[in-house]
Amino acid sequence: MADNTLDSLFSRMGRFPDVEAANLQAWDATDKLLLDTAADLLAAGTLHPGSRIAVVGDRYGALTLGALALGVFNPDADPDAGADPDAAGGRARPVRVHQDLITGERALRHNAAKLGVTGGFEQHPLGPELLSGATVVLLQLPKSLAELDEIADAVARHADPGVVLLAGGRVKHMSLGMNAVLERHFREVQPQHARQKSRVLLARRPQPTTGAPPFPVTEVNAELGLTVCARGAVFAGTGLDIGTRFLLEFLPRMPQARHAIDLGCGTGILAAMYARSNPGSRVTATDQSAAAVDSARATSEANGLAGQIEALQDDAMGSLPDASADLILLNPPFHVGAAVHAGAGVKLIEAAGRVLAPGGELWTVFNSHLQYQPALQRLIGPTREVGRNPKFTVTASTRKSSGV
Numbered sequence: 001m002a003d004n005t006l007d008s009l010f011s012r013m014g015r016f017p018d019v020e021a022a023n024l025q026a027w028d029a030t031d032k033l034l035l036d037t038a039a040d041l042l043a044a045g046t047l048h049p050g051s052r053i054a055v056v057g058d059r060y061g062a063l064t065l066g067a068l069a070l071g072v073f074n075p076d077a078d079p080d081a082g083a084d085p086d087a088a089g090g091r092a093r094p095v096r097v098h099q100d101l102i103t104g105e106r107a108l109r110h111n112a113a114k115l116g117v118t119g120g121f122e123q124h125p126l127g128p129e130l131l132s133g134a135t136v137v138l139l140q141l142p143k144s145l146a147e148l149d150e151i152a153d154a155v156a157r158h159a160d161p162g163v164v165l166l167a168g169g170r171v172k173h174m175s176l177g178m179n180a181v182l183e184r185h186f187r188e189v190q191p192q193h194a195r196q197k198s199r200v201l202l203a204r205r206p207q208p209t210t211g212a213p214p215f216p217v218t219e220v221n222a223e224l225g226l227t228v229c230a231r232g233a234v235f236a237g238t239g240l241d242i243g244t245r246f247l248l249e250f251l252p253r254m255p256q257a258r259h260a261i262d263l264g265c266g267t268g269i270l271a272a273m274y275a276r277s278n279p280g281s282r283v284t285a286t287d288q289s290a291a292a293v294d295s296a297r298a299t300s301e302a303n304g305l306a307g308q309i310e311a312l313q314d315d316a317m318g319s320l321p322d323a324s325a326d327l328i329l330l331n332p333p334f335h336v337g338a339a340v341h342a343g344a345g346v347k348l349i350e351a352a353g354r355v356l357a358p359g360g361e362l363w364t365v366f367n368s369h370l371q372y373q374p375a376l377q378r379l380i381g382p383t384r385e386v387g388r389n390p391k392f393t394v395t396a397s398t399r400k401s402s403g404v
């Protein structure tokens with residue numbers, strides 16, 4: 001029955017406003033395995049019906065909406081409330097969920113509305129509001145060990161001491177390093193049987209946490225003379241991406257802007273370096289990832305640039321007005337989730353075309369084989385190559401004065 005419920009639910013879900021394509025779907029076998037594992041543990045008595053559930057890393061809402069559809073968790077704490085969660089004892093407690101990407105948060109709300117689900121879940125940052133009192137946490141394993149480290153620390157630190165963490169992933173993306181990270185935060189970590197190329201790791205008995213949370217990590221980049229701050233989920237951690245390093249070689253040739261934007265800012269290295277060499281410019285560092293925006297804010301504060309740089313979580317600058325910037329710097333993403341997909345980069349180039357004022361410039365770096373020039377030419381305007389090394393190309397595109 002659970003299977004039918006989930007199949008019918010998932011078949012009606014989409015990824016909007018994230019990139020949609022025939023080969024990209026809004027859920028995967030791991031979402032199903034995590035929900036089935038939770039239901040099995042409940043049936044076996046390992047979890048109990050009063051469990052308070054939190055969800056981390058839900059891509060487009062499959063875990064949250066699936067948990068709500070199965071309806072087995074989060075009844076009111078008062079056992080006398082009985083089977084009807086709305087009965088005298090009070091309402092069912094909401095499923096709490098954290099998603100790093102603003103597109104994922106929006107997709108969950110969009111899918112809920114499409115499925116007629118009103119309420120029943122709350123979206124929170126990774127921290128005590130999300131996790132306090134949680135006795136079950138469902139986690140889609142992240143790509144990086146640093147992100148897993150930050151999540152596992154938060155669960156061990158804030159959840160109920162009896163918490164059971166179910167961390168699932170596609171077997172091909174899982175490594176023993178993930179078990180090792182979980183073992184740093186939990187005394188018991190048990191891999192479960194794999195199904196349809198997905199596997200769940202069950203972790204419980206959190207290690208006592210002492211001291212301040214380990215993230216954001218802060219490191220001085222001696223080459224740039226810049227303090228870089230990084231939350232676990234941010235691209236490149238405290239490191240300097242080699243494409244970004246190449247783009248920075250052209251900093252002295254970039255125009256001085258009234259308003260410059262670091263689009264897809266990650267830790268905000270481009271924003272900070274540009275702001276420092278152009279003290280008269282106002283700079284916006286923007287990314288769809290909450291971890292990136294927190295990191296960029298911390299990087300600007302650590303370098304005394306907080307008054308000049310504004311950090312903004314947004315999907316492709318959707319909240320910024322048309323023609324409101326004179327310069328955009330971009331090291332575009334080439335992944336959508338685990339899939340290599342040019343759509344994410346083109347979406348940002350298109351957004352740059354809208355937000356640049358006529359005559360404004362987009363400076364971008366990309367892997368030379370990626371062939372972004374036609375899109376730059378079409379969506380921004382005349383594009384010149386300003387540099388090339390064995391791996392990367394840097395271009396400057398000038399926004400046409402009418403239309404895009």
Ligand SMILES: C[S@@+](CC[C@H](N)C(=O)[O-])C[C@H]1O[C@@H](n2cnc3c(N)ncnc32)[C@H](O)[C@@H]1O
Nearest residue numbers: 235244264265266287288289315316331332333
């Ligand atoms: C290759 S990384 C570059 C990060 C940083 N600028 C640097 O140079 O280290 C691309 C960044 O784009 C962000 N990104 C991807 N799609 C986005 C979107 N639709 N809106 C805003 N940011 C996005 C990713 O989260 C990621 O941080």
